[in-house]
Amino acid sequence: MAKALFLDRDGVINSDSGYTCKIEEFHFIDGIFDLCRLASSLGYLTIVATNQSGIGRGYFTEQEYQSLTRWMQDRFAAESAPLAAVYHCPYHPEGVGEYRRQSDWRKPAPGMLLQAARDFSLDLAASLLIGDSEHDIMAARAAGMGAAIRFADPARVISGADRIFAAHSEIAKWLKGFSSKE
Ligand SMILES: [Mg+2]
Numbered sequence: 001m002a003k004a005l006f007l008d009r010d011g012v013i014n015s016d017s018g019y020t021c022k023i024e025e026f027h028f029i030d031g032i033f034d035l036c037r038l039a040s041s042l043g044y045l046t047i048v049a050t051n052q053s054g055i056g057r058g059y060f061t062e063q064e065y066q067s068l069t070r071w072m073q074d075r076f077a078a079e080s081a082p083l084a085a086v087y088h089c090p091y092h093p094e095g096v097g098e099y100r101r102q103s104d105w106r107k108p109a110p111g112m113l114l115q116a117a118r119d120f121s122l123d124l125a126a127s128l129l130i131g132d133s134e135h136d137i138m139a140a141r142a143a144g145m146g147a148a149i150r151f152a153d154p155a156r157v158i159s160g161a162d163r164i165f166a167a168h169s170e171i172a173k174w175l176k177g178f179s180s181k182e
Contacts, residue, residue: 001123004084005039005175006113006140007032009050011132012151013072021060023071031168036081038172042179044127045084045120046076049112051135052088056095065090084120087112107131108138113145128178130171137161147178 010016015027036046054060069086076083089112091103105111117124128147129140137160140148149171150161157164165171 001126002120003044003126004047004116004120004122004128005036005044006116006127006129006145007036007046007048008107008129008131008133008136008151009048009072009086012130013048016132019054019057019059021054021064021068023068026068026072028075029168031172033076033079033081035168035172035175036076036083037079038175040081042175044179045122046081047084047116047120048086049107049116049129049139050086050088051107052090053092053095053106055088055090056092056099058096058099062090085116087116107133108135108142110139110143113139113143117143128175134159149174 007013010020013032014020015029017025020026039046052065055062055065073083089103089105091099091101091106093102124144125146127145128149129136129145130149130151131137132151137148137150147162150159150164152164153166154164163174
């Protein structure tokens with residue numbers, strides 16, 4: 001079975017500017033490409049799972065989101081760290097029109113992670129997730145992920161995560177050890 005490195009987007013791949021929807025607002029966080037290249041070399045698929053309630057709230061359109069996503073995927077590919085897939089949840093209980101609803105894809109629910117597991121025949125116990133929100137950690141737990149990593153300042157958060165790291169370079173060091181235990 002395959003294994004995956006799951007990434008939240010805002011606050012993990014790019015600095016979270018709040019409902020990021022434009023290329024000029026999208027700033028990659030230091031070390032993300034190095035981390036993904038390492039993960040790839042260790043046999044992990046890299047999969048993004050991101051709540052995008054900005055679509056549901058009407059702040060930007062599905063087309064604008066998809067356009068930014070294609071650009072992001074091209075950047076990862078150009079860095080030799082290709083993304084296997086990007087899942088997103090546009091729904092929100094306070095969304096507008098068809099987007100106003102609960103969704104089991106919206107983290108902290110694990111729907112996106114479970115869908116990816118079906119799509120790629122993943123061993124989730126051998127997979128891991130990196131998120132900057134406790135909702136990411138809850139989704140990882142609910143999916144039975146092998147490790148849930150909170151991307152945050154360890155001195156400033158209380159988290160149910162397995163590990164808390166403030167830099168992608170630190171996650172990379174840890175990942176080598178985690179991977180070798182499989
Ligand atoms: Mg986030």
